[in-house]
Amino acid sequence: MALIKLEDVSKLYGFGDATTLALDEVNLSINKNEFVAIMGPSGSGKSTLLNIMGLLDKPTHGTYKLQNRHVDRLRTAQAAKLRRDTIGFIFQSYNLLPRLTVLENVALPLAYKGIGQTRRLKYASSMLERVGMQNREYFYPSQLSGGQIQCAAIARALVNNPQIIIADEPTGNLDSAGSRLVMELLSEIHKMGNTIIFVTHNPELTRYATRVVYMHDGMIIHDEKTAVGEVAKTARDKMYSIAKKTVEDDLAGVSLLMNLVPEKDYETSKVPTKKKTKTRRRTSGGKNRKKRTR
Amino acid sequence: MSINVGHIRAAVVTMRANRWRSLLTMFGIVVGVASAIVIVSIAQGVKNSITGQVNAFSKNVITVGASSQDPTGLGLTSIPFVSTLTYQDAKAIAKIPGVQVSVPLEVLSGLPTGDKTLRHGIVFATTQNLPQVLNQTLAYGAFFNDQDSNAFSAVLGSNAAIGLFNDPIPLGYSFTWRNQQFVVDGVLNSFETTPFANDTLFNNAVFIPVGAADQMSLYNNPVYQILVKVKKAALLPAVAKKIKTTLLNSHGGQADFSVLLPSQIAGSSTSILNLMTELTLGIAIVSLFVGGVGIMNVMLVSVTERMHEIGIRKAIGASNRQILMQFLIESTTVSIVGCMIGIVLAVLAIFSLRAATNLAPAMQWPVFAAAAVVSILIGIIFGSVPAIRAARKEPIDALRND
Numbered sequence: 001m002a003l004i005k006l007e008d009v010s011k012l013y014g015f016g017d018a019t020t021l022a023l024d025e026v027n028l029s030i031n032k033n034e035f036v037a038i039m040g041p042s043g044s045g046k047s048t049l050l051n052i053m054g055l056l057d058k059p060t061h062g063t064y065k066l067q068n069r070h071v072d073r074l075r076t077a078q079a080a081k082l083r084r085d086t087i088g089f090i091f092q093s094y095n096l097l098p099r100l101t102v103l104e105n106v107a108l109p110l111a112y113k114g115i116g117q118t119r120r121l122k123y124a125s126s127m128l129e130r131v132g133m134q135n136r137e138y139f140y141p142s143q144l145s146g147g148q149i150q151c152a153a154i155a156r157a158l159v160n161n162p163q164i165i166i167a168d169e170p171t172g173n174l175d176s177a178g179s180r181l182v183m184e185l186l187s188e189i190h191k192m193g194n195t196i197i198f199v200t201h202n203p204e205l206t207r208y209a210t211r212v213v214y215m216h217d218g219m220i221i222h223d224e225k226t227a228v229g230e231v232a233k234t235a236r237d238k239m240y241s242i243a244k245k246t247v248e249d250d251l252a253g254v255s256l257l258m259n260l261v262p263e264k265d266y267e268t269s270k271v272p273t274k275k276k277t278k279t280r281r282r283t284s285g286g287k288n289r290k291k292r293t294r
Numbered sequence: 295m296s297i298n299v300g301h302i303r304a305a306v307v308t309m310r311a312n313r314w315r316s317l318l319t320m321f322g323i324v325v326g327v328a329s330a331i332v333i334v335s336i337a338q339g340v341k342n343s344i345t346g347q348v349n350a351f352s353k354n355v356i357t358v359g360a361s362s363q364d365p366t367g368l369g370l371t372s373i374p375f376v377s378t379l380t381y382q383d384a385k386a387i388a389k390i391p392g393v394q395v396s397v398p399l400e401v402l403s404g405l406p407t408g409d410k411t412l413r414h415g416i417v418f419a420t421t422q423n424l425p426q427v428l429n430q431t432l433a434y435g436a437f438f439n440d441q442d443s444n445a446f447s448a449v450l451g452s453n454a455a456i457g458l459f460n461d462p463i464p465l466g467y468s469f470t471w472r473n474q475q476f477v478v479d480g481v482l483n484s485f486e487t488t489p490f491a492n493d494t495l496f497n498n499a500v501f502i503p504v505g506a507a508d509q510m511s512l513y514n515n516p517v518y519q520i521l522v523k524v525k526k527a528a529l530l531p532a533v534a535k536k537i538k539t540t541l542l543n544s545h546g547g548q549a550d551f552s553v554l555l556p557s558q559i560a561g562s563s564t565s566i567l568n569l570m571t572e573l574t575l576g577i578a579i580v581s582l583f584v585g586g587v588g589i590m591n592v593m594l595v596s597v598t599e600r601m602h603e604i605g606i607r608k609a610i611g612a613s614n615r616q617i618l619m620q621f622l623i624e625s626t627t628v629s630i631v632g633c634m635i636g637i638v639l640a641v642l643a644i645f646s647l648r649a650a651t652n653l654a655p656a657m658q659w660p661v662f663a664a665a666a667v668v669s670i671l672i673g674i675i676f677g678s679v680p681a682i683r684a685a686r687k688e689p690i691d692a693l694r695n696d
């Protein structure tokens with residue numbers, strides 16, 4: 001049984017001529033304990049999709065069933081409650097409230113649940129310990145590194161013991177060491193039985209995922225299951241080469257990817273790898289090359 | 295409930311983080327609360343001393359005034375230019391059953407001159423029972439009695455003694471008034487001075503026997519007031535009624551006089567005070583209102599500035615109500631702290647007024663309570679617009695806002 005089930009979900013922004021189709025009849029179902037990476041170029045609708053799944057936003061059309069319950073037309077109060085109890089969020093930046101200590105930040109969701117001060121601080125403290133931040137409890141966010149802030153954000157996302165963790169580019173502002181720290185942590189949480197959905201631009205990080213969803217122009221153009229510990233095939237073969245600096249490279253990579261994926265067969269997890277594409281890798285850095293073990 | 299404690303704490307944290315802004319925001323509330331409390335306390339203090347005086351010396355005393363209206367309620371300006379009350383009226387009133395004594399106060403012109411000329415004084419012709427009616431004793435000497443009612447003797451108010459002779463005990467001294475020599479028999483104790491009351495008048499007064507004035511051919515002097523002391527408080531209304539009928543008879547049916555009970559005296563002298571209090575209170579309320587608008591303005595800015603925070607809070611499960619409460623408590627905290635600062639300033643002002651003036655402001659707990667309640671209401675009312683705005687914001691829009 002699917003934990004999350006989106007059917008023909010569309011999202012429109014704006015009116016009249018300025019209308020943007022951010023999501024175009026997306027169908028997606030995610031089962032319990034999946035670790036889903038969402039990839040795709042900028043503006044492809046990744047965040048929009050995540051926000052709808054996280055009940056922060058409502059779809060313009062289509063249905064969304066969370067735990068078999070229709071949630072696409074929830075009233076705000078109900079949505080807030082469901083969000084509080086079943087979903088933990090990690091954002092790319094400005095996750096923590098600057099005027100609260102790390103401990104208070106982590107305890108905040110429990111406060112909104114109505115749990116007493118002593119109990120929630122105790123619980124928040126144990127969460128911080130779980131993410132290896134026990135000695136930073138009384139620090140303010142401004143006194144932490146980017147990686148530490150994200151770890152604290154993870155602790156906060158976990159504090160309500162939610163089934164689903166939603167992370168929009170959680171490593172977007174981190175260096176490779178910080179990214180690893182955060183992803184290892186998410187991976188551990190995944191092993192405990194949580195369902196995790198995250199957006200990333202870094203194909204390397206698909207290593208941690210059990211499934212990778214590729215988006216373009218508001219549509220899911222490819223969806224593959226991957227083994228944990230391996231970079232997703234499509235990502236490895238195509239996206240490596242397009243994680244480049246220039247827009248042209250970006251566009252080229254995307255169109256390449258488009259060519260590779262048969263129009264009617266978005267759901268296939270097997271994508272033929274063409275040797276021809278290897279030649280494009282000449283632009284990729286030595287660091288990436290080294291990691292591609294063959 | 296625990297969330298509310300958290301909110302208050304969070305509000306205090308926010309206020310500390312923006313110390314100057316918070317202080318400026320509170321300014322209107324501080325000024326409004328402080329001035330309202332000080333004004334009400336002063337007014338109450340003055341009223342207390344007026345009623346205290348009235349109760350002390352005008353107890354059981356009916357005041358018969360010279361005109362049917364008391365134009366201002368201020369003793370000083372109610373001295374009539376034309377008076378139809380006479381010494382005969384006072385005598386007639388004395389015969390009414392229940393009346394203990396009836397004392398006329400005639401106002402006479404002319405400046406008495408002792409060692410110096412008394413410039414800010416007034417000469418009253420009266421009878422021996424005046425101290426009894428005023429419930430006042432003599433500091434030195436004795437009041438003239440009916441035996442020497444024709445003698446040219448005088449009793450001075452405490453300030454008049456200084457004014458004439460520069461000597462607090464001028465017994466046996468003589469002064470000239472209208473070419474007639476008077477000898478000082480006694481000096482009255484000082485009347486406690488009260489703003490807007492008659493007492494300063496008495497402290498500056500020179501009292502001479504009615505008979506002496508008659509001998510100087512000053513007949514039909516205008517009688518300023520007839521003070522009528524009644525035997526028992528219970529008799530006051532009946533006696534007042536009888537006085538009215540008696541005087542109406544002798545005045546040919548003209549109600550050209552006023553008969554005031556002790557309670558009415560206090561009432562009339564506080565009416566102007568009440569008006570002034572109300573006007574100044576109005577200004578204080580305007581200040582509170584301006585303070586409320588200030589709070590609203592700053593809270594609106596704060597909500598805009600903290601959109602992202604609101605987004606985060608909503609994403610992690612805050613309901614609209616909880617966000618609403620957060621901002622309402624924040625604005626209310628600002629107004630309550632402003633109120634507390636205002637109260638402290640008001641208390642300081644009241645104590646310094648007590649030390650430096652004779653106003654004796656009276657602090658009253660209901661006023662403090664009212665100030666607190668009004669401040670809380672202002673925080674809630676003016677904070678609600680920004681708070682509702684924060685609460686209604688869709689989480690996704692709040693998060694996108696940077």
Ligand SMILES: Nc1ncnc2c1ncn2[C@@H]1O[C@H](COP(=O)(O)OP(=O)(O)OP(=O)(O)O)[C@@H](O)[C@H]1O
Nearest residue numbers: 013014020021022041042043044045046047048049
């Ligand atoms: N509030 C909005 N109003 C109008 N258009 C919007 C709004 N939010 C998103 N869009 C549009 O919807 C599309 C999808 O945006 P979305 O943020 O989901 O992209 P994304 O895949 O997350 O991109 P990125 O990788 O840069 O974060 C974009 O074309 C964007 O311009």
Ligand SMILES: [Mg+2]
Nearest residue numbers: 046047048168
């Ligand atoms: Mg995005």
